[in-house]
Amino acid sequence: MKSAFALFLLVSTFTFAQSTIEQDITNIEEKLIKWRRHFHQNPELSNQEFKTAEKIADHLKSLGLEVETGIAITGVVGLLKGDLPGKVVALRADIDALPVTERNDLPFKSEVKTTFLNTETGVMHACGHDTHIAILMATAEVLSKHKDKIKGTIKFIFQPAEEGPPPGEEGGAKLMIKEGVLDNPKVDAIFGLHINAGTPVGVIKYKKGGIMASVERFVIDVKGKQTHGSQPWGGVDPILISAKIIDGLQTIISREAKLTDEAAVITVGKITAGTRFNIIPETAQLIGTVRTLDPDMRSMIERRMKEMTETIAKAYGGEATISFRNQTSITFNDPDLTDKMLPSLQKAAGTENVQLMKATTGGEDFSYFQEVVPGIYFFLGGMTSTDEPKGAFPHHTPDFMIDESGMLLGVKAFTQLTLDYLNN
Numbered sequence: 001m002k003s004a005f006a007l008f009l010l011v012s013t014f015t016f017a018q019s020t021i022e023q024d025i026t027n028i029e030e031k032l033i034k035w036r037r038h039f040h041q042n043p044e045l046s047n048q049e050f051k052t053a054e055k056i057a058d059h060l061k062s063l064g065l066e067v068e069t070g071i072a073i074t075g076v077v078g079l080l081k082g083d084l085p086g087k088v089v090a091l092r093a094d095i096d097a098l099p100v101t102e103r104n105d106l107p108f109k110s111e112v113k114t115t116f117l118n119t120e121t122g123v124m125h126a127c128g129h130d131t132h133i134a135i136l137m138a139t140a141e142v143l144s145k146h147k148d149k150i151k152g153t154i155k156f157i158f159q160p161a162e163e164g165p166p167p168g169e170e171g172g173a174k175l176m177i178k179e180g181v182l183d184n185p186k187v188d189a190i191f192g193l194h195i196n197a198g199t200p201v202g203v204i205k206y207k208k209g210g211i212m213a214s215v216e217r218f219v220i221d222v223k224g225k226q227t228h229g230s231q232p233w234g235g236v237d238p239i240l241i242s243a244k245i246i247d248g249l250q251t252i253i254s255r256e257a258k259l260t261d262e263a264a265v266i267t268v269g270k271i272t273a274g275t276r277f278n279i280i281p282e283t284a285q286l287i288g289t290v291r292t293l294d295p296d297m298r299s300m301i302e303r304r305m306k307e308m309t310e311t312i313a314k315a316y317g318g319e320a321t322i323s324f325r326n327q328t329s330i331t332f333n334d335p336d337l338t339d340k341m342l343p344s345l346q347k348a349a350g351t352e353n354v355q356l357m358k359a360t361t362g363g364e365d366f367s368y369f370q371e372v373v374p375g376i377y378f379f380l381g382g383m384t385s386t387d388e389p390k391g392a393f394p395h396h397t398p399d400f401m402i403d404e405s406g407m408l409l410g411v412k413a414f415t416q417l418t419l420d421y422l423n424n
Helices: 002-027 029-041 050-062 129-144 172-178 238-256 295-315 335-349 366-370 404-423
Strands: 066-071 075-081 084-094 113-116 119-122 151-159 189-200 204-206 209-212 214-223 264-273 283-292 319-328 331-333 354-356 375-383
Touching (some): 002 029, 029 050, 029 404, 050 151, 075 129, 084 129, 084 366, 084 404, 129 151, 129 404, 151 404, 172 366, 189 404, 204 335, 209 375, 214 238, 214 295, 238 264, 283 295, 295 319, 335 354, 335 375, 335 404, 375 404
Parallel strands (some): 084 151, 204 354
Antiparallel strands (some): 066 075, 113 119, 204 375, 209 331, 214 319
């Protein structure tokens, strides 16, 4: 009789604890939306998120967390130590906005203007990072009230410059890692999310392995021989060579990349050549991007691009060189960790609302954290009720919009992942 009563008491206590956390999550929605709207109305570009960082740090300090600022220029880290010893888990949110002029008619619309790369532009949270900040701030507040239920330590990482630092500067996840964000204490696992305007509210999408592509920026410099436009035989046309190179590069994707394994993309986004209609110039430059989801395919494509660029140019009497710059690695969800934590996502959203997705050729510098420690990155539904998935305005556009009611699930998912990982 005594043992049965003890078991009843234990189960009742655990249920009460869970319901208290759930109630705290529900109660924080008003703050969550208020924070999101503040950051939306006051966006800051990469490596310039000073006021954003100040507001985040003030909030974390008010919760009694150990707070470190100025990491990777404007990054903020909050440390929450549970009452019991255990592992260290990190939660990450990106905090920068984009050089985009908002077109939405919202009471908290961004009116911020700036000059970006010598161009006058607006500034907008056109990728949902404002929601990511608010979600992680809310998660920190909820978990800070339940230190007695935490076995281990939680690092709340607010990362600047996910969209890429300005030219000539370091920044983002790479710089945070370089400055030791995953150490002291050493992180055992990391979780991140991204709100998605094309995914219904209440839905979480995930994938084991590569979920987002590596992003490589390439530059091809073509050298020919200048001549009069009326006498092409007197020179070597770098524009013609460029056209042949572009055509050739696409055959790597259509004829050499095994697309039944993973997707891959080669895109030339910029061509620069010439000064006048009747002059064949001496040089041309091509700039573009390569997206891959498999390390071996990435190596093969880069090797073949180099071979093809040099060979085609030589065949037409010119010269060409190609250089690559890594923008992000493959966002790779650790398979074992994903299997282990999938039930946590299902508890947060409901089993039917956690859906397996195909990989996307977008990129994320969360990938750099995953190269150091096991991590999971997932997508959170934020599609407005008037949208269809194909009709939702894409991220990075002036009309991008999300449904704020989707954010609370992000708090719930982060909280569930954290507690289950540390306590189980």
